[in-house]
Amino acid sequence: MLRVIFSRIGSIAIVMLLVALMVFSLIHMAPGDPAAIIAGDNASSEQIASIRERLGLSDPLPLQFFRWSFAAIRGDLGVSIFSGVPVFGLIRERIEPTVSLTAITIIIALMIAVAAGVLAAANAGTWIDRAVMALSILGFSAPIFVVGYVLIYVFAIQLKWFPVQGYTPLGAGALDWLRHLVLPALSLGLAYVALIARITRTAMLDVLAEDYIRTAKAKGVAPHRVLIKHALRNAGIPIVTIVGIGVALLIGGVVITESVFNIPGVGRLVVDAISKRDYPIIQGVTLVFSAVYVLINLMVDLSYGLIDPRIGRQ
Amino acid sequence: MSTLNVGAASTIRRPRVGRFIKRNPMLVLGLLIFGSIVLSAIFAPWLTGDPYGMMPSRRLLPAGATYLLGTDPLGRDVFARTIYGARVSLTVGVCVAAVSVVIGLSLGLIAGYIRRTDAPLMRIMDALMSVPAVMLAIALVSLTQASVITVIVAITIPEIPRVVRLVRAVVLSVREQPFVQAAIAGGARTPKVIIRHIMPSTIAPLIVQATYICASAILIEAALSFLGAGTPPSIPTWGNMIASNRLYLAKAPWTIFGPGLELALTVLAINLIGDGLRDQLDPRLARRM
Numbered sequence: 001m002l003r004v005i006f007s008r009i010g011s012i013a014i015v016m017l018l019v020a021l022m023v024f025s026l027i028h029m030a031p032g033d034p035a036a037i038i039a040g041d042n043a044s045s046e047q048i049a050s051i052r053e054r055l056g057l058s059d060p061l062p063l064q065f066f067r068w069s070f071a072a073i074r075g076d077l078g079v080s081i082f083s084g085v086p087v088f089g090l091i092r093e094r095i096e097p098t099v100s101l102t103a104i105t106i107i108i109a110l111m112i113a114v115a116a117g118v119l120a121a122a123n124a125g126t127w128i129d130r131a132v133m134a135l136s137i138l139g140f141s142a143p144i145f146v147v148g149y150v151l152i153y154v155f156a157i158q159l160k161w162f163p164v165q166g167y168t169p170l171g172a173g174a175l176d177w178l179r180h181l182v183l184p185a186l187s188l189g190l191a192y193v194a195l196i197a198r199i200t201r202t203a204m205l206d207v208l209a210e211d212y213i214r215t216a217k218a219k220g221v222a223p224h225r226v227l228i229k230h231a232l233r234n235a236g237i238p239i240v241t242i243v244g245i246g247v248a249l250l251i252g253g254v255v256i257t258e259s260v261f262n263i264p265g266v267g268r269l270v271v272d273a274i275s276k277r278d279y280p281i282i283q284g285v286t287l288v289f290s291a292v293y294v295l296i297n298l299m300v301d302l303s304y305g306l307i308d309p310r311i312g313r314q
Numbered sequence: 315m316s317t318l319n320v321g322a323a324s325t326i327r328r329p330r331v332g333r334f335i336k337r338n339p340m341l342v343l344g345l346l347i348f349g350s351i352v353l354s355a356i357f358a359p360w361l362t363g364d365p366y367g368m369m370p371s372r373r374l375l376p377a378g379a380t381y382l383l384g385t386d387p388l389g390r391d392v393f394a395r396t397i398y399g400a401r402v403s404l405t406v407g408v409c410v411a412a413v414s415v416v417i418g419l420s421l422g423l424i425a426g427y428i429r430r431t432d433a434p435l436m437r438i439m440d441a442l443m444s445v446p447a448v449m450l451a452i453a454l455v456s457l458t459q460a461s462v463i464t465v466i467v468a469i470t471i472p473e474i475p476r477v478v479r480l481v482r483a484v485v486l487s488v489r490e491q492p493f494v495q496a497a498i499a500g501g502a503r504t505p506k507v508i509i510r511h512i513m514p515s516t517i518a519p520l521i522v523q524a525t526y527i528c529a530s531a532i533l534i535e536a537a538l539s540f541l542g543a544g545t546p547p548s549i550p551t552w553g554n555m556i557a558s559n560r561l562y563l564a565k566a567p568w569t570i571f572g573p574g575l576e577l578a579l580t581v582l583a584i585n586l587i588g589d590g591l592r593d594q595l596d597p598r599l600a601r602r603m
Contacts, residue, residue: 011437011440014437015437015440015441015444016441016444018437018438018440018441019441019444019445021441022441022442022445023445023453026453026454026457027457029457137582137585137586137589138582140529140581140585141529141578141581141582141585142578142581143533143536143537143574143577143578143581144537145536145537145540145553145556145574146556146570146571146574146575146577146578149556149560149563149567149570149571149574150571150574152563153563153564153567153571157563157564248443248444248446248447249446251446251448251449252446252447252448252449252537253448255448255449255452255541256448256537256540256541259540259541260560270449270452271541271542273456274452274456274541274542274543275542277456279456279457282452282453282456283453285449286445286449286450286452286453289445289446289449290444290445290446290449293444293445293446294444
């Protein structure tokens with residue numbers, strides 16, 4: 001098991017190094033002088049020269065890359081062009097709304113999706129199955145911001161059940177916090193639910209065709225027990241895998257959702273940076289989001305041993 | 315002779331078409347919706363009014379006979395802009411699907427067949443997949459000038475790894491098949507083995523994958539436009555329209571729901587086509603998914 005963990009961490013280090021190389025080269029791939037891009041449109045040539053000097057932009061590229069990556073490992077993601085504040089601090093300030101939104105979304109989505117997938121598999125071929133599959137195609141097709149505005153229009157503007165926009169920190173009251181997150185989580189989670197429900201159904205259908213399921217049924221185990229204890233547990237690995245891979249979907253969606261619902265999180269930080277051309281922020285957040293994705297999928301890989309003890313013992 | 319042939323063909327074809335519709339209702343529905351969206355985008359000048367004209371006197375008119383979806387805050391015809399908006403979305407969707415399939419196919423064949431290249435290529439693909447597609451596209455677009463070409467490139471790059479992984483998986487399973495081994499034993503050169511004997515097996519799954527990529531590219535294009543990292547705001551795209559009308563949600567919801575509905579319908583139609591094709595081309599998978 002320990003060897004598995006080490007080899008996984010090794011391959012992740014390589015992937016993260018490549019990601020860092022990609023994010024680093026973004027600013028060098030752009031047409032024109034990086035110092036001029038950072039300085040902005042109205043900078044004088046002296047200002048551009050001083051930026052080039054300060055950031056060491058005339059050094060050889062490999063040296064710049066190593067300096068940049070070692071700084072990033074220490075948590076130094078550079079300084080925002082627009083506000084002059086360190087990017088790491090900006091991200092830390094805005095992490096709470098983003099983590100809250102993603103956590104609530106994953107919890108709601110998992111509950112709905114696994115239940116729907118199990119229900120569809122248990123009733124394969126019936127109208128329940130077809131309804132779940134039809135809803136999952138709709139979930140894949142509905143864009144987050146369109147769903148978001150429909151939900152706002154119906155449940156916030158017309159029915160006034162939920163606030164239209166904004167965010168309240170958890171510290172200011174859990175109920176208010178939750179009320180602000182229900183609509184964003186539903187819009188963000190729709191595609192995620194569709195994805196997980198589909199995979200759950202497929203994995204369950206595979207497991208339900210196994211001999212030991214027939215044995216369990218034959219010896220008179222209650223149907224819901226067969227479904228949950230015998231089948232769902234053994235369908236766990238594909239489900240957990242897609243939960244991890246789907247996080248990429250969520251992270252991309254967070255940027256859009258926070259923009260629709262005016263949530264002051266990391267996603268909004270990026271969107272505000274687009275119009276100001278604040279590249280260090282875009283670079284820094286891209287790097288952090290990718291690292292989160294890689295770490296979550298490492299945890300998914302390591303959880304296989306917990307779900308299926310046979311894997312750890314090999 | 316010729317009249318006889320036409321008569322015979324049409325009597326045979328009619329029940330076949332009927333059976334095809336009956337067996338694939340969702341595929342046919344998807345093709346019908348998608349076809350009408352494509353046709354309306356091509357023939358937009360004959361179907362609707364001017365998508366660019368601003369008239370301050372007709373700001374935020376409700377939906378009616380003259381303006382089917384009303385007008386936006388600048389007095390522009392929302393219906394016309396929605397119909398024209400399909401042009402950018404469809405262009406982006408089709409181009410991204412085509413380019414990513416061509417590049418992904420080449421890389422996937424190389425990675426799957428030439429063992430030395432497998433590990434390095436796949437690590438690069440892993441790295442590309444670790445950056446969320448929307449983030450990578452935002453980063454690429456915001457660094458360069460906003461144009462339809464930039465948007466296509468930015469959306470294509472994160473889609474490539476999906477194609478590479480799919481093609482590589484097919485190559486790895488096909489290369490051990492007797493007919494490929496026979497070709498190698500018969501002295502066929504590597505390029506010929508790859509193109510003549512291995513590539514045909516990748517076509518069916520690639521067609522299905524291309525439709526899903528097209529749908530996802532249209533969604534990402536709309537998201538980029540919506541976030542202000544896409545095509546210039548003057549071009550009518552669904553994302554641009556929703557972004558510029560968002561403040562008027564309570565007063566003029568049609569300015570958002572109109573383009574939003576067509577965007578969702580387009581993506582839905584393409585997904586239905588993808589699912590239908592998958593059922594047709596891969597019956598083994600179809601029974602399970």
